[in-house]
Amino acid sequence: MDTLTYADYLKLDTLLSLQEPRVPRSAERSVTLSEHFFVVAHQSCELWLKQIVADVEAAIDLLQPGRGPDDHVTSIEFLERAGELLRILLEQVIALEKLPIRHFAEFRPLLGTASGADSEQFRYLGELIGDDQRSGSLYETFASAAKYSGTSVAEVCRLGPSAGAYHRIAEALLDIGNKFWRWRLEHVTLVTQMLGGGTGTGGTSGAAYLMRRITLPFAELRQLRSQVHVDCAERHAG
Numbered sequence: 307m308d309t310l311t312y313a314d315y316l317k318l319d320t321l322l323s324l325q326e327p328r329v330p331r332s333a334e335r336s337v338t339l340s341e342h343f344f345v346v347a348h349q350s351c352e353l354w355l356k357q358i359v360a361d362v363e364a365a366i367d368l369l370q371p372g373r374g375p376d377d378h379v380t381s382i383e384f385l386e387r388a389g390e391l392l393r394i395l396l397e398q399v400i401a402l403e404k405l406p407i408r409h410f411a412e413f414r415p416l417l418g419t420a421s422g423a424d425s426e427q428f429r430y431l432g433e434l435i436g437d438d439q440r441s442g443s444l445y446e447t448f449a450s451a452a453k454y455s456g457t458s459v460a461e462v463c464r465l466g467p468s469a470g471a472y473h474r475i476a477e478a479l480l481d482i483g484n485k486f487w488r489w490r491l492e493h494v495t496l497v498t499q500m501l502g503g504g505t506g507t508g509g510t511s512g513a514a515y516l517m518r519r520i521t522l523p524f525a526e527l528r529q530l531r532s533q534v535h536v537d538c539a540e541r542h543a544g
């Protein structure tokens with residue numbers, strides 16, 4: 307039997323052949339390398355998004371009505387991993403600040419209308435997480451799971467650590483929401499650095515459009531958690 311190699315297992319031949327800068331071969335090495343950096347950053351974001359979406363979906367499955375305490379604990383592992391991976395995602399955006407703007411200007415016209423706004427995985431993740439106006443299926447499923455067990459998100463927030471797995475799930479959701487929000491903040495920071503007030507390749511107004519999209523997910527959960535201040539004040543007054 308052939309021994310499986312590291313390169314075979316990871317399909318490195320294929321993976322490392324997928325970065326194709328569009329600048330002509332005659333371009334300066336520094337420009338070609340900058341475009342390579344731009345492509346790698348976007349491709350790795352999409353790879354991590356694939357994992358994050360799968361982890362969030364797996365957590366949602368484990369929180370469905372009828373699932374037991376062990377499933378809930380496993381869902382915490384998925385959710386905490388998704389939060390950690392979102393941190394990696396936002397750090398990749400920060401790394402792109404090291405893209406020299408003069409090199410970006412050289413290859414940007416070759417992008418045509420291609421834009422991160424077309425990222426289907428990002429859009430889908432946004433639907434699962436929700437925004438400040440709308441709860442996504444992640445929060446909805448969590449709230450239903452709590453209800454199914456005879457409690458509520460409000461009660462989980464009130465009890466804190468005594469609510470066990472539900473408390474940890476609530477905290478993991480908050481972390482995911484915060485990281486998703488911070489990704490958008492870091493991204494718009496990068497966009498202003500790279501485009502100033504210029505328009506995007508996807509046809510939007512650029513930073514101004516992106517600024518309007520930055521909202522904090524899990525508004526209800528934030529509100530319910532903050533009730534702890536009221537409860538605490540009442541306890542001290544009484």
Ligand code: HEM
Pocket residue numbers: 347348351352398399402405410420421422423424425428490493496497500501505506507508509510511512513515516519
């Ligand atoms: C030099 C670096 C970057 C620039 C100048 C940039 C620019 C922009 C602009 C202007 C938009 C608004 C849509 C448009 O008109 O095109 C946008 C949206 C977006 N970009 Fe980037 N981007 C950069 C890096 C990245 C990276 C590394 C990712 C990771 C995959 C990414 C993912 C996205 C996503 C997901 C959106 C939609 C955001 C939302 O819906 O709020 N971008 N980008």
